[in-house]
Each structure stands twice: as structure tokens, then as C-alpha cells.
Amino acid sequence: MKKTIKIVVFLLLVSIAYIGFTYYPKLDIITGYASKNEASVIFLAHRTQNSAEVQDNNFSPINLAKETVNQNEKSVSATVFGIKKRTAVYREGLGTVLMIDGVKDSLKYDIPHRDFKRINLPYPYGDLPQKDTVFTNVNYNELQNAVENAFDKGENYQKKTRAVLVVYNDHIIAEKYAEGFDKNTKILGWSMTKSITSAVLGVLEKQGKVSVNQSNLFPEWKNDERSKITLNDLLHMNSGLEWDEDYNNISDVTRMLFLDKDMSKTQLNKPLVGKPNNSWNYSSGTTNLLSGFIRNQFKTHQQYLDFWYSALIDKIGMHTMMIETDLSGNYVGSSYGWATPRDWAKFGLLYLHNGNWNGEQILNKSWVTYSATPTNGSDGKYGAHFWLNAGGVYPDVPRDLFSCNGYQGQHVFIIPSKNVVIVRMGLTEEPDFDFNAFLKGVLASIK
Known part of the structure; x- marks a missing residue:
């Protein structure tokens, strides 16, 4: 014994x-x-x-x-x-x-002011239930089958889909949730938040406060070659700055998300290792650097916090959305946006309608076009903080599709040629979930 x-x-x-x-x-x-x-x-x-x-x-x-x-x-x-x-x-x-070892938290911090005023209009433009509408060109049985196929059946737990929402002609035509989730459940979008950050810059661009062609973006870069990096380069992940986006090891991105007090500065101090506009490299550090750039456009931190909501998020009724901040109080624009699938769909609809929200132009139409235009070196996969199908990533889906993508298979798909926005939230990516087959099946039901 x-x-x-x-x-x-x-x-x-x-x-x-x-x-x-x-x-x-x-x-x-x-x-x-x-x-x-x-x-x-x-x-x-x-x-x-x-x-x-x-x-x-x-x-x-x-x-x-x-x-x-x-x-x-x-x-x-x-x-x-x-x-x-x-x-x-x-x-x-x-x-x-x-919290980070050795960093004191004063517990004194600014909180964004929110506008949760209810609007007496049907979804998506207000808080009332949408009007019952049947589209004769939609095969609802076929659509339902495509949506059902996105979820696990029985004891199989491979697809791990949590939510699917299909919006056509501004109407929800299909909606399904996994057990434990419903239309009121906030779900983390992970890197879909990057597209929100891009949109905030789009609002500033419409207001004439920034230009994609401007350089000399940070005082720390004024005396070296980084001064030539433009806002366009950062939005396209094409700055040439050093960055390692590896989630399986200790890397630039994992150190930033789990060890840094101020994530807006992580890539600020990185050297130039490539040529701007000619060195496409996906980087969460770039997006948080852009969050820092946005902060620099405002005199006070309170103004910075409020703007994301007042000028964009609450403006289009995404009242469930919250962008989490780092320990320094800056929005983690790369990764930490939470919202219900219905509110994520609203963001997709803003871009589907070329920046117009129920008659008000929130973004310039040219900004939406710019967001969905491929950048150098991405093989048609990437625009200005949006993923693209221009290169045929999804071979059986229209090439005009562009999307917000996030870790573990979070997606807001925007398909202008079909007038459709499709939201899928879950815990799996390719190959465990076949996005091409899923999208093909949903779109085939709309004649």
C-alpha cells in the first residue's frame, strides 16, 4: 500500500x-x-x-x-x-x-456617457418588434434548413454555433440560438471590434478631422522613417511595423492583451521592418495604436470615451454594445467589443447601406467603398479593417462580400449584391465550421 x-x-x-x-x-x-x-x-x-x-x-x-x-x-x-x-x-x-502585477489601480476612472433612449420604430431602426413581412422570393424552408445545419445536433459538439441571424431588406428572416443564448445575450466579437474602430475613424473622416493620407501620426515617430506611415497604412495593416500575431505562444499580441497596462502604446514603440503600403501583416497592435490615435484627436479622455458611443454605437441603436478598456482606460479596439447578434447586425446594415442610417449619413459612402477595397499584398482578402471575398476565399459566395471577422468564428457578413447581412457567432472556425457551405446555403434560399 x-x-x-x-x-x-x-x-x-x-x-x-x-x-x-x-x-x-x-x-x-x-x-x-x-x-x-x-x-x-x-x-x-x-x-x-x-x-x-x-x-x-x-x-x-x-x-x-x-x-x-x-x-x-x-x-x-x-x-x-x-x-x-x-x-x-x-x-x-x-x-x-x-490587473497587472506592480500596477496600482486608483479606482478613479472616467465612464462613457451613454444614450439609451428608446426609439419607437421597428427593428433595425428602433426598439419595436419588426413588422411581419413575407418575401415571395425567399424559400423559407430552404433558409431554415441552412440555418439549422449551422448548429450541432444531438450530442455532436463540433460546430459550436451560438447564434445565426439573417437580415434581408432590413428584416430578420431567420434567427436561431444555441441553448443558453437568446436575442438578449451579449457575445464577444473579438476582432470584429477592429471594424468598429475603423468606423470610428470613418466618422472622424466625415467630420473633416482626419484624412487617410495624413502622415506624422505620432510625436514619437517624428525623427525617423515611421513619420512617413499614413493613416491609410495603419487601416490596411500595411504599415511595415514589426508585429507577431501568434496566439499559441508568448508573442507581441499575447503580451499586449494580458501584460500591458496601455495597449495603445504596444506597437507605437515597434521598429519599421518593412516598407509602408507594401508589407501587409495582420496586427492587433495596429488597431490599438489607432485607438491611441483616436484618443489624440480629443482634448480630454472623457470626450474620447463618449465619442465612440455618441457618434456611432448609440447613434445606430447598438445599445447592448460595450467596448472594454485596458488598465489605462483606452478602448481595446482590437478585441473586446460585446453586443447581441441583433446589434452586431445593425453595424453590418450601416455598411450595407453605404454609411446611411435611416436617412442620416453617419459615414461617407466613399468610406464604405474604401473599407471594402483590397489592400496591397493581401491577395484580395483585406481592406480597411474589414475582410473581403474579392480573392474568392468563399468560392460559392458573391465576390462583393466583406465582413467583420473575429477569433473562434465570429462574423458579420455584408453582401451588397444580395441586400443581406448574416451574423454567425460561435466557438469554431474552419475546418470545424464550413463557412462557404453555410453562406452558400443561406444565400441560395433568396432567389
Whole structure:
């Protein structure tokens, strides 16, 4: 018996040593992700702790973390075998922020002013139910089959779709949610938030406050070649700045999201390693750099916080949306936008209608065209913080499709030639979810 216990203890110690050796350098990232994600799911999206741990954090190596929830403080702490504790705290109006060792939180911070005024118009332009409308050119049975096929059936858990919404001619013609989700559930869009950041710059462009061709964007760049980088280069992810977007290892992006107090400065200090407008490289650091650029357009931090909502988000009735901030109070425009699928669809409709929202021009039509125009070196895949189908990524779908894309298969697809916006939220990407087949099936139902 004693020999058996010794063997068990030895194997346990070996296992702990192996995990420690393998994962210790990543513990900041693992515990940071686990605590931040779970806190947002619980306190922002109002889902259960069990739901967060079984669904959102249940993948390797994040599932190594053990989370502890403090309801009174609205915080979540995470450790791996009691090692490297990280804590995330929910701030009303700003979302969840991940605390960083050695950084003091004064708990004094500005909160954006929101306009939640109800509008007595049907969806999407107001808060009333949409009018019952049947389109004779829509095969509803075929549409329903295409939507049903996007979800798992029985005990199969591969597609992991959480929501599908199809809007045609400004009417929801199909809507389905997985168990535990409904039309009122806020879902993290991850990098779909990048397109929101681009749109904020589009509003500033319409107001004549910025130009895509302007250079000398930051004082820190004035004495070197980076001064030649234009706003256009940053919007196209074509700045030539050094950046490593690797989520499987300790990299520029993981250090930024889970270790940096001010994410707007992470890429600011990176050297130029390529030629601007000739070095396409997808970078979350670039988007948060743009968030910092937007901040510089305002005299006060309060004005910066308010503008995203007053000029865009609340302006088009995306009242469930929240863009979370970093520890310095800057919007994490690369990754942390939450909203219901219906509100994500509203953003798609703004672009479907060339920047016009129920008669008011929020963005210049030229900005929408610019957003959906391929940049150099992307093989027709990328525009100005939007993904494109110009290069035929989805071969059976119209080439004019452009979209907001996010980690784990979050998408707002905008298809002007079909007058359609399609939202799909989930936990899987290709090849576990066949987006080409999904889109083909939905669009085939609209004759």
C-alpha cells in the first residue's frame, strides 16, 4: 500500500514538474485569459460561472486554470496549481480589466456617457418588434434548413454555433440560438471590434478631422522613417511595423492583451521592418495604436470615451454594445467589443447601406467603398479593417462580400449584391465550421 502511495505521489510530482516546465512561461497568459474572459462572461454578458468554464474556457491550455469568483467585488481570480494568480475586475460602463502585477489601480476612472433612449420604430431602426413581412422570393424552408445545419445536433459538439441571424431588406428572416443564448445575450466579437474602430475613424473622416493620407501620426515617430506611415497604412495593416500575431505562444499580441497596462502604446514603440503600403501583416497592435490615435484627436479622455458611443454605437441603436478598456482606460479596439447578434447586425446594415442610417449619413459612402477595397499584398482578402471575398476565399459566395471577422468564428457578413447581412457567432472556425457551405446555403434560399 505504501509503495502504491509513493508511486502515485511520485507520478503526481512528475506531472506537476512537467506542466510547470512546459507552461510556466505562459502562466501569465493562461491565468490572464481565464480570469479576464470569465469575468466578462459573468458580469458583462450575465451568464453563469459554469457556462463560462464549460464552454468559453474549456480548451487547452486555458482549462488548466482554476477560477474563483467574487460576486461582491465583481472579480475573478485564476491560478494554475496555485501558481501565478491573476485577477480581472469588472468596472461598470467599461467592462472587465485585467490587473497587472506592480500596477496600482486608483479606482478613479472616467465612464462613457451613454444614450439609451428608446426609439419607437421597428427593428433595425428602433426598439419595436419588426413588422411581419413575407418575401415571395425567399424559400423559407430552404433558409431554415441552412440555418439549422449551422448548429450541432444531438450530442455532436463540433460546430459550436451560438447564434445565426439573417437580415434581408432590413428584416430578420431567420434567427436561431444555441441553448443558453437568446436575442438578449451579449457575445464577444473579438476582432470584429477592429471594424468598429475603423468606423470610428470613418466618422472622424466625415467630420473633416482626419484624412487617410495624413502622415506624422505620432510625436514619437517624428525623427525617423515611421513619420512617413499614413493613416491609410495603419487601416490596411500595411504599415511595415514589426508585429507577431501568434496566439499559441508568448508573442507581441499575447503580451499586449494580458501584460500591458496601455495597449495603445504596444506597437507605437515597434521598429519599421518593412516598407509602408507594401508589407501587409495582420496586427492587433495596429488597431490599438489607432485607438491611441483616436484618443489624440480629443482634448480630454472623457470626450474620447463618449465619442465612440455618441457618434456611432448609440447613434445606430447598438445599445447592448460595450467596448472594454485596458488598465489605462483606452478602448481595446482590437478585441473586446460585446453586443447581441441583433446589434452586431445593425453595424453590418450601416455598411450595407453605404454609411446611411435611416436617412442620416453617419459615414461617407466613399468610406464604405474604401473599407471594402483590397489592400496591397493581401491577395484580395483585406481592406480597411474589414475582410473581403474579392480573392474568392468563399468560392460559392458573391465576390462583393466583406465582413467583420473575429477569433473562434465570429462574423458579420455584408453582401451588397444580395441586400443581406448574416451574423454567425460561435466557438469554431474552419475546418470545424464550413463557412462557404453555410453562406452558400443561406444565400441560395433568396432567389
